[in-house]
Amino acid sequence: MKKTLLFLFISTIAFSQTREPKAGELIDFVPITASLDTYAVYLPVNYTPEKQWPVIMVFDASGRGKLAVSRFREAANKYGYIIAGSNGIKNGTYQENLNIARSFYSQVLDNYSVDQDAIYLAGFSGGARLATTIAVISKHVKGVIACGAAFANNDAYIPKKNSFLFAGIVGDEDFNYREMTNSEDYLDKLKFDVDLLVFSGGHVWPPENYITKAVRVMSLKSMTRNIIPRDESAISKYFSEDMQFNKELINKGAMLVAYNDIQDIMKNYRFYVEKDTMKDRRKEIKRSKLFRSQRNDQYYINDVESAFYMDYMTYLPSDINSGELESLAYWEDEINTLNKEYVNSANLQKQKMGKRVLSFLNVLPTELEEKYNENNGLDNLLYINIFKTLANPKDYSAYITVMRYTVTKGEYGMALYYLEKMLDNGFKDTERLNNEDGIALLRIQPEYNELLDSFGLKTMY
CATH class of the missing domain: 1.25.40 (Serine Threonine Protein Phosphatase 5, Tetratricopeptide repeat)
Structure with a gap:
């Protein structure tokens, strides 16, 4: 029986290794060497191994690698990222998950043409806490996209210095909403380059367009910090997309969220775009009675x-x-x-x-x-x-x-x-x-x- 199981395991690995991911294809289970763990991966549609690509490694608290990776597929294609999601990470001890993450991290860097100066992490709930933890203890992570949670409940794993970019995403009905807003305030005081995106919903993976916006923000800030090459045409495109995203918030009546968003846009594009267009949008929002009502409600709720x-x-x-x-x-x-x-x-x-x-x-x-x-x-x-x-x-x-x-x-x-x-x-x-x-x-x-x-x-x- 043991020999049969070993044969099946070896056969599974051999089969999986023959299924090299193709550009534009999401693979559910890629084996990790000398481990029972696997990961999901997506290569952008224009991927070629002749070029080095930034990578986002993603952690879902329930080990749903495919689900996690699928949320980043649009951003991968638009902005040129390899996306890989661990199937081994679960809500367990940090030591266990750090060991799993270490093998996953190394395997992804070995298997694909990765720009090792442009490594990013992302995660949802406990996976977000793990992503931030790794960024704190590693010198190589350039940014974190944390969804539905921010930091581990351990002082050693909480950021103390501005060493990586941080974008948070949280639902406005999420029980961790207040944690995320407090984390934004904490990082602001440390002079982190931080953005917090708020969508309508609870404790779930954010909608794909919010993840795409977070990756867009990460890409822009990485250009500002010379982590990835600056591309003026890409920056112009990012700005148009961010202004359209902001307009959609206004159209939905989310005026307070739109106001906070335009404030972030003004901060993020201050080196690239004249402020007049953004100031006009901000005035448009502030003149709205709905904005004033939502702002006053927020003061009370806080x-x-x-x-x-x-x-x-x-x-x-x-x-x-x-x-x-x-x-x-x-x-x-x-x-x-x-x-x-x-x-x-x-x-x-x-x-x-x-x-x-x-x-x-x-x-x-x-x-x-x-x-x-x-x-x-x-x-x-x-x-x-x-x-x-x-x-x-x-x-x-x-x-x-x-x-x-x-x-x-x-x-x-x-x-x-x-x-x-x-x-x-x-x-x-x-x-x-x-x-x-x-x-x-x-x-x-x-x-x-x-x-x-x-x-x-x-x-x-």
Whole structure:
């Protein structure tokens, strides 16, 4: 059996090595020498090995190399970049991921005609933190495109000096939105050349046109810093594309975002373009009533949002640690208030802030969960999972976990209560319930089967 597996592995590598990527083709799995890891790669349509090309190496927190690379395909073709995305990076320890990244990095440089003075990194979520970490500890990375997160939670991996370019991209409903704006302020104080792009959405890979803009900004700044050769016709093209991108923001009514964008355009093109055109655009935006309204809303939200995070990060860990279920009534009221006053508000800025804060309340308990185990922290884990059902009534995994813990504690009435709540919120996968070992004693209760039957679902008994 071992010989068969070894043969299959060697055969897979041999086959993959015969599939050399072609210009304009995205390859999903390219093997890394002496490793089980692979990467995805895309060569721009005009790629030729006779020329050296800048490269962007991309990290997705779930090892989705193909997805990550596909987001950069338009930029690769427009601005001439090799794009490679690791399939091995996952949300794990930094030491593990740094070792994986080191092999991936070396393989890409060996396999393609790369300009080793023009190496860039990019990533999403934990992959963005990894990209910034590598840029901090490496002398060879010229820039980072960080999507949905900025820095690692380790002082040694946080930038301390202006040694690389930085472009951040974040959704305006992302729970890391405030982190990204704070990171921009931090880097500004260090005199970093930093841009932050904000799109409409949550904690997901940004739309392709935002990634293309980030690569465009990186290309322009690299020319300014003589990292890549200066090309006046390319700069003129970049400027036209950036002004069109800005116009599209205005057309969508995103006036505050458009204002911040034109400010960045004025900064980035100060050596190349007379300011009058950009000043006229800025005046056009500032005269808009919608801009003034959005700006005033933002002032209010900046004050309020930070207070929410500070309170939640102080009180939720304490309540989880106590494991007293009575305090969940407070959190239920708090979540209901968030939904009523913010998520369901007629004011768009308040809506988006509400969604960010609610998303944060979905993520924070999962991070705190790692501290506990079922042997000596069952009450704490029960608290966390009940909280999850309050923050997201469609989190069926949390309901099932609550049922499993309450059955373990012999509290069948509570288990049935959360089963009913889950069914009320649209759960219909009885097969999943049938296969859940931890609730076997609940399934034989008459009330369990009566409850499923009342919702028109098939029962086992």
